Amino acid sequence: MFNAYLWLKFVHVTAAILWVGGVVVLAVLARRSARDPGAAGELPIHRHPIGRALIQPAMIVTIVAGLALGHLRGSMPPWATWGLVVAVATVVVVLGFIRRYDRELLALAANGEGNAVREAVLRRRIARLGMLNIVLLLSAVWAMVYKPSF
Numbered sequence: 765m766f767n768a769y770l771w772l773k774f775v776h777v778t779a780a781i782l783w784v785g786g787v788v789v790l791a792v793l794a795r796r797s798a799r800d801p802g803a804a805g806e807l808p809i810h811r812h813p814i815g816r817a818l819i820q821p822a823m824i825v826t827i828v829a830g831l832a833l834g835h836l837r838g839s840m841p842p843w844a845t846w847g848l849v850v851a852v853a854t855v856v857v858v859l860g861f862i863r864r865y866d867r868e869l870l871a872l873a874a875n876g877e878g879n880a881v882r883e884a885v886l887r888r889r890i891a892r893l894g895m896l897n898i899v900l901l902l903s904a905v906w907a908m909v910y911k912p913s914f
Contacts, residue, residue, distance in 0.1 A: 776829035782822035791894030798887040808866035850904040
């Protein structure tokens with residue numbers, strides 16, 4: 765028997781797994797880049813194919829399916845609202861900070877300045893923001909599992 769709510773819940777949870785998993789992979793790559801001084805020629809984190817091919821679509825599907833679940837329930841509980849807040853926060857972290865730092869790294873490499881100190885600082889910032897992104901996403905997973913009323 766077809767149950768739209770359960771089907772959407774499956775899609776939502778599967779997409780969330782892919783989203784969180786992709787962010788973890790990029791955070792690991794960012795951390796490795798921050799520790800390796802020879803990483804100057806690596807692809808910027810915000811342009812990595814995992815982001816565009818996996819994380820972005822998974823994030824969109826997670827959000828759309830979550831909103832559809834709320835619609836089917838007839839309300840958006842506080843823990844689901846937290847999920848939306850986290851989605852917005854991760855977008856701000858990526859677009860507002862990680863992308864900017866990645867672009868600065870690219871500019872340093874393109875200019876051939878070779879400012880190793882500045883590159884190291886930027887790579888550490890990106891790695892820390894990747895960890896922040898993981899913490900944010902895990903807080904949403906926690907809220908979805910425990911469903912606090914806040």
